[in-house]
Amino acid sequence: MTVSRLCHIVRVFTRNGVGGNHLGVVLDSSGLRTVDMQKIASGLGFSETVFLEGGDALGVRIFTPGREMPFAGHPLVGMTWVLHDSGLLTTDRLVCGIGTVRVGYGDGSAWILAPRDRPVRTVEGADQISSMLGLPQPVTSAWVDMPIPYLLLEMPSPEAVAAASFSRETLEQLAVGELYLFAELETGRMKARFFAPEAGVFEDPATGSAAVALASMLTEAGQGSGRIEIEQGDELGHPSTIQLDWSDRGVRIGGTVVEDEIRSIDF
Numbered sequence: 001m002t003v004s005r006l007c008h009i010v011r012v013f014t015r016n017g018v019g020g021n022h023l024g025v026v027l028d029s030s031g032l033r034t035v036d037m038q039k040i041a042s043g044l045g046f047s048e049t050v051f052l053e054g055g056d057a058l059g060v061r062i063f064t065p066g067r068e069m070p071f072a073g074h075p076l077v078g079m080t081w082v083l084h085d086s087g088l089l090t091t092d093r094l095v096c097g098i099g100t101v102r103v104g105y106g107d108g109s110a111w112i113l114a115p116r117d118r119p120v121r122t123v124e125g126a127d128q129i130s131s132m133l134g135l136p137q138p139v140t141s142a143w144v145d146m147p148i149p150y151l152l153l154e155m156p157s158p159e160a161v162a163a164a165s166f167s168r169e170t171l172e173q174l175a176v177g178e179l180y181l182f183a184e185l186e187t188g189r190m191k192a193r194f195f196a197p198e199a200g201v202f203e204d205p206a207t208g209s210a211a212v213a214l215a216s217m218l219t220e221a222g223q224g225s226g227r228i229e230i231e232q233g234d235e236l237g238h239p240s241t242i243q244l245d246w247s248d249r250g251v252r253i254g255g256t257v258v259e260d261e262i263r264s265i266d267f
Contacts, residue, residue, distance in 0.1 A: 005032070005040070007049075007263050008082045011238075012074040013206035013255035015231075019239035020258060021206035023078040024049035026265075027086070029061070037063050039267055047201045050075035052083075059095040066200025070097025071146060073112065073208010073242075073253050079103075081110035081257035098147065102250070109243070111254030114212050116246050119145040120220040126153065129174055133166045135181070142220070144213035148198075151176050152210075152217050155183040158191035162235060168197045180210040185231065190214075192232045205233035206240035208253045215246035224248065 005028055011020030024044045029037070029051040041049035041063035048069065053059040060079055062069045069075075076094060083089040084105040093100050094112075102113040123129070126141035130153060139154040155161045161181045171179060177198030182190050192214075194207040211230055218226065225247040233240035245252040 002266050003031075003036075004264050004266050005029075007040070007044070007265050008259060009261045009263055010078050010082060010257050010259045012078040012081070012257050013208070013232075013240040013242050014258050015239040015241040017256070017258060019205070019233055019237075020256075021074045021204065021233065021238065021240055022046040023075055025075075025079055025082045026051045027082070027088070029053055034068070036267060037061060038068070040265055041065055042200075043265070043267070047204050048072050048075045050079050052079065057093065057095045057100070058083075058091055062096065064196070064199040064201055066198070068097075069199065070148070071101075071114070071209055073114075073210075073212060074206055076101060076103065076112045077110045077208060077254060078257055080105060080112065082259070084110065085259065109254045109256050111243075111252055112208070113250045113252045116212070116215050116219055116251040118147075118213060118216040120216055121145070123151065129153075129176070132174060133164070133170060133179075135164060135166075136160050139183075140217075140221070142217045144216050146178075146209050146213055148178060150178045150180055150210060150213045152180045152182070152213060155181055158183045158185050161191050161193055164193060168202055171195065171197050178210075180207070180213060182214065182230075188228055190228050190230045192230050193235065194232065203236060205236050205238035206242060206255075207232065208242060211242050211244045211253050212251045215244060215251040219246065
C-alpha cells in the first residue's frame, strides 16, 4: 500500500534570497514509523529532513540521509518558518532530542534560542590532526558535544578555510565525524565550512548546530556574549548566512528562508 505525505521543500539561511541549505519539512507525521522517516530523508537526500509531531508540546524529529539527529539548527529554523508561513506557529517552543528550544519569527527571519552550555573539551593533538588534513596549524581548537562531538578548528585566514580539501577516508581514519572550520573575515563576520561524513553529508551548506557549538567554544574562552554573521556554503554553490547571537540567555541563530515547492512524497 502506497502512503503519501506532503513535504515543504525550503532553503534555510539564504543570502539575499539565493543559496541556503535545502530542507524537507513534513507537518503530518501521523502513522509514520522511524524507518519511514529515515526512508523519506534518505530519498530526499538533503542535509536534513524534519518531521512535526503533535501532542501537548510540538515535537520534532530530525533525520539526515544516514541517521536521526538529536539537534540541528537549520531544521528547527526551517520548521519554525514553515509553521509561521502556514499560520500554525501557535507556540514559542519546539521539543527536540536535547529538550525544549525557544523559537520565533520576526523581521522576515525565523530563529531559535538554544542552550549555550554545551560541554567543551580540549583537543589532544590538534596540530597533528590539522597536518593530516592538509590544513595549517589551528589558531584555537575544541571539541564541543552537541551532544554528538564536533571538532572545531579556527584557521589563520578565511582563505585557508576556502582552500581546505581532504577525503572522507582521512576524516574516518582520524575518527572525526563532524568537523567545523572557521576564520574571521572581519570584526563580526566569520567564514565557515562544516563536514559531517558520519551523518551521510560530507559537506553541509549551512550548519546552525555548529554555530551554537562556536558560541559555546567562545563562551568557554571568556567571550560570554557577542554577535557574529557566519558565511558558509560558497564552495558548494549554496551561499548561506547565519545570524548568531549569544549571551547568558542562550544562543540565538536565525536567518531567512525561501520555499521552493510543496511536494507529495510516496513511500
